[in-house]
Amino acid sequence: MIEHHNDGLSVMRHSLAHIMATTIQHIWPNAKFGVGPVVENGFYYDVDLGETKISDNDFQRIETEMKKIIDLDQPFNRTEKLIEEAIEWAKNTEQPYKAELLNDLKRAGTTVAKDLDIAELGTIVEGDAKVETVSFYTNGDFTDLCRGPHVVSTGKVGVFKLMRVSGAYWRGNENNAQMQRIYGVAFATKEELVHHLEMLEEAKKRDHRKLGQELDLFVFSDMVGSGLPMFTPQGTILRDQLACFSNELREAYGYQKVWVPHMTKRDLYEASGHWAKFGDELFMVKSQETSDELVLKPMNCPHHTRIYANKQRSYRDLPVRYLETTTVYRDEKTGELGGLSRVRSITQDDSHAFCREDQIEDEINNLLSAAQVLYSTIDMKLKVRLSYRGDGDTYLGDEKLWKSAQEQLKRAILSNKLDYFEAEGEAAFYGPKIDFMATDAIGREHQVATVQLDFVMPERFKLEYVAEDGSLKTPIMIHSALLGSIERFLSVYIEHTAGRFPIWLAPEQLRLITVNQEEKTIQFANSVLEKAKEYDIRATIDNGNESVGKKIRSAEVWKVPYSIVIGEKEIESGMVTPRIRSDMTVANEHSEHEIENFFRTIANEAKSRINKSSL
């Protein structure tokens, strides 16, 4: 996520990108520069050094040189050039990437600039329509095409650290030259930097890709392709339990499960308007038997309108509420795919309500309650953004309807006592929305659920209901997802819990550890296993020939919430002393329990979705 250049920290980070580029030019005078924007917590610069490959080993040298430039406290000077002069400059200084950006800017001004994401890539657009001049910033002997702003001088940049270098295609296009992207982080104080590095260290331990492998949750295969994870039995339990919880919460408010296929003729998206807007982000499907032009669904709403439209609806039937946890497919660039954070097979806990204008507040209320129950159960703090329409005429739908809807959204947020902020002009063109941000255990914020009003799609699809006065009216659509994408949610949640899943989610809830491999012991352990299954407890037996100590450690490595050791004593007494995973208990002493009582307790804990052991 690229941040805006408008706060002090960002300005400082961007100045550090220039200071790093200055150093790189000193060390490698033939360096060709791409773009050097600010990113979360820091900055990067893309450079083309020909055959030279930078590695972590070069970081100290670059950092030392950067510190020298900081110590020199060189002022940042802004100048302007006519675009033709700027192109001349790029030619003379042998900066072909800058020349390309400038030529694109010249060719069609801001319009193209926006399309090309040049603005986001860190360069500059002056004026509103036609680009006539561009700005440059100079510090010492280094000059760069740059929108700015910058700190006053190189001495005013806080503390920084270079983090890593990776390959990056010029403009993100795999057909272009591959450059080297050098990342750094930067903060105002040393303490913040240290805290950030510690957080990163912790995040590394919790990396969901690493835990996914260790806990055997999901699998990638080169033959299947990137961004297409497959889930093992353990991972599938996580998926199913989460989806089931999310569905339950909405079924309580009258949502009903429906089912639609994963593809459609493109006609559906021509009707919805998605074809014109997102046509090139869709996976096209070619039928070899017919001339049908098909696509994989990137969302479910257009399909769901077809189910709504199949019957005549009266004002008394509304709200009609559909729910479907299903996988949509989006053609993400391979380079952007990683673990479960960004995938091509996106399973959404999607839902759509079709309602009257006077029903918006109640519907939103229900969805907010559901989201609050979900996120308090999984122990993440929620914050919401309420996005309103802005000025201008890019918004579709009746202005009075917008006003009423926005007020209803706000009332629902207030009555749910949610931590919220308002964002004018951040609504979609088709309706206001609420986005949910959840904070994880190491302080990172993730966008998760969303509730989105839609005044446009029902009209596009000519959806109707018979109003009380007998006239035909158009319903309003409410799109929502509580988890968002299950894959992305899992990437967040695995790291939030560090793989220590609460009892209701744990793929393995209970492990039975035998003290020996005697017939009698194994028989008893098997009978306990059968009993556990009667209570719907996900239990396994470890009756291998390792030592009990080793088996206990293995249960810890697998982060199993409960384990019980089964030996002579347990067989005779029918009593067990469960070991409880450390994060689930405050008590140090373990107490004895009758086996069935213990199972009843676990089953109840799972049912009530608690995080701590009640033993």
Added chain:
Amino acid sequence: MIEHHNDGLSVMRHSLAHIMATTIQHIWPNAKFGVGPVVENGFYYDVDLGETKISDNDFQRIETEMKKIIDLDQPFNRTEKLIEEAIEWAKNTEQPYKAELLNDLKRAGTTVAKDLDIAELGTIVEGDAKVETVSFYTNGDFTDLCRGPHVVSTGKVGVFKLMRVSGAYWRGNENNAQMQRIYGVAFATKEELVHHLEMLEEAKKRDHRKLGQELDLFVFSDMVGSGLPMFTPQGTILRDQLACFSNELREAYGYQKVWVPHMTKRDLYEASGHWAKFGDELFMVKSQETSDELVLKPMNCPHHTRIYANKQRSYRDLPVRYLETTTVYRDEKTGELGGLSRVRSITQDDSHAFCREDQIEDEINNLLSAAQVLYSTIDMKLKVRLSYRGDGDTYLGDEKLWKSAQEQLKRAILSNKLDYFEAEGEAAFYGPKIDFMATDAIGREHQVATVQLDFVMPERFKLEYVAEDGSLKTPIMIHSALLGSIERFLSVYIEHTAGRFPIWLAPEQLRLITVNQEEKTIQFANSVLEKAKEYDIRATIDNGNESVGKKIRSAEVWKVPYSIVIGEKEIESGMVTPRIRSDMTVANEHSEHEIENFFRTIANEAKSRINKSSL
């Protein structure tokens, strides 16, 4: 399904196709003939009559003429011609379709003939490799290119009836000319014909497309495309309940749910060998962002091998059993799609076990038991076909393994006391299999479940386990599905039950009918509804202002298993007198029940998946 020409009934039906063609040529002398094969219960002939359109109104005239030819008892005479002479004949008689078939035959002999399905389309291949002569049959003044055999004379053809006429593309290709396909049915005796027509009448009433509409179970949309049904909340309950039952039955035998995406790079199918065999039946997926060559999955096994292969497996870990109810996509020709019988989005209750050779019998035993429980619960009689390898070297895998496996399959069938028959040479090239046929309420047989051994795929994917002696061995794979395709199964099951679903499947299990719209009545009905939900009963309220009689009839039309009328008496006594759907009860008198007792009974009936009411 095209039947073979080798039994008397089929021979007779094919002769009737010739007799019909004779008549058509008499009535429309310019008729151009396509092919006229035998089909289930009868025959058809494809004809091109130019601008003339045949309708049901012409059937009597054609039938009368046919009967005349039957009365004439013309002998069927076989002659042979060299293929060049035959082509000459087709030209002289102005039969361009026959000419095309003959030219194709001449061009490349039987090989091409097979590829083109010409044999199946009803024409003839003489000799094994190169076609030199073809045979003709003549009755009266009508001569037709035909492999035969035929009855001795036109008088020996039993009873028949023309049924319908429909459009059919020449050779099933939508780019070819559209012909008219005239269908007839034929039987040896009048009784059989009458029985068949009665069965058809009953089948029409039960047509799942009609019931699907009436009971609001599924929806098609032109914008989404043919063969891509969407399921309403009611239909989704059917899908989910069936899948859940099928899964439960296998989970009891250690199957674990996994999840894989709906697409893959084609590399996966190149490794499995499917690409070479079925490449042109796949839906190709085009990524616009990358150069990845992707396809929609037409089956799940190759993906599932990737999950198996992700870990080292020991002989003690086997069998590893995966289960997944998921949708696969097959590029069926549009013309072959109809209702849920044949769809492009095929949801399979798929499972795969990876096991050792000595575990085959136990695994098959478990799957047969599961299938038997399922089909006895849904009240359909099962018959199984056990398919063995035949002679020849088309079968892959060790011969000793085949022998052992076939014996294990048979023992499992015997110990499950299944009605079975053996079919030599009907196995797939990669292993023997068991197919399940279920008979529906009006006597039709449908292929449903399947259990298939696979000796080849594990080797193709280099799957391994560490044997007891430490060596690496290849597991055997068992593919199975109990319902088969959920869509196809529903098409059968909706017609089997005529939409009268048993309590555990009924989308609406209970309807509460209010006698009036008074506040008190509606309030009480709502409290009863809430109570029903506590028992997980799928209940609705009908509190409209129609008469009680009309509401009761509506509940009958919707085939709701239970309904209760709520009025003064019920409110005061807390007792209800449930109306039970007629097929679920033998008792004529209705008895009173305390409300919660009644709910407990329904909940138990649903849980134990019974077909009759226990009230």
